[in-house]
Amino acid sequence: MIKKDVIKLMFLILLCSTVTLKLRAQFTFRIFDKPIIFDAERKRLSLEYLEKRHGLKQEQPTIKPIMIVLHWTVIPTVEQTFDVFNKSRLPGARKEIAKVSSLNVSSQFVIDRDGTVFRLLPDTVFARHVIGLNYCAIGVENIGSDKNPLTAAQLIANEELIRYLKRKYPIQYVIGHYEYTRFKGTHLWKESDPTYNTEKTDPGVDFMKRIRERIKDLNIKGAPVYK
Numbered sequence: 001m002i003k004k005d006v007i008k009l010m011f012l013i014l015l016c017s018t019v020t021l022k023l024r025a026q027f028t029f030r031i032f033d034k035p036i037i038f039d040a041e042r043k044r045l046s047l048e049y050l051e052k053r054h055g056l057k058q059e060q061p062t063i064k065p066i067m068i069v070l071h072w073t074v075i076p077t078v079e080q081t082f083d084v085f086n087k088s089r090l091p092g093a094r095k096e097i098a099k100v101s102s103l104n105v106s107s108q109f110v111i112d113r114d115g116t117v118f119r120l121l122p123d124t125v126f127a128r129h130v131i132g133l134n135y136c137a138i139g140v141e142n143i144g145s146d147k148n149p150l151t152a153a154q155l156i157a158n159e160e161l162i163r164y165l166k167r168k169y170p171i172q173y174v175i176g177h178y179e180y181t182r183f184k185g186t187h188l189w190k191e192s193d194p195t196y197n198t199e200k201t202d203p204g205v206d207f208m209k210r211i212r213e214r215i216k217d218l219n220i221k222g223a224p225v226y227k
Contacts, residue, residue: 107139
């Protein structure tokens with residue numbers, strides 16, 4: 001019985017690997033620009049967030065990226081995600097984080113279920129997507145959730161996007177959103193309120209294991225591990 005289970009598991013692993021290889025052969029990495037609003041209000045709120053939350057007084061709402069944070073949206077489509085991120089101010093339903101700032105959440109990139117990559121903001125324009133680290137982190141949203149795990153096509157697209165960003169910027173870290181609190185107490189953590197915290201599970205532990213295996217040749221670090 002055990003032998004049959006092992007054979008079945010090996011078959012599933014081989015099948016998944018074959019599907020991924022076929023998808024990769026068909027995949028062409030492109031970025032499609034789909035800009036969200038970045039008006040005077042969003043600029044003002046971004047500069048305010050940088051100063052009040054991260055302790056950084058800047059003339060322009062820009063970042064110097066050394067980190068990529070992978071997310072999932074929970075929102076089921078790119079268009080719905082775009083509509084949520086497009087407003088400069090948080091909608092009224094987000095009261096728990098509106099207390100900190102009325103700046104709307106967003107990310108620089110979003111990846112659809114079929115692996116299509118959209119850029120919502122220029123790579124180095126500030127986006128609110130991860131507590132304590134926005135000032136140095138590029139956010140990558142993926143259409144998916146706990147109930148809709150990320151796809152093989154998204155795995156390939158995330159890998160290619162990470163490689164693209166690594167060629168452009170001195171990226172040192174790639175983390176899942178659920179890992180961000182591990183940076184508390186490090187020199188990178190910049191958040192004025194030590195009690196401000198949210199629990200995250202995205203983009204899934206299994207997805208992060210797979211993406212790290214695929215980019216291990218880049219020698220990019222993950223989140224700190226405390227023993």
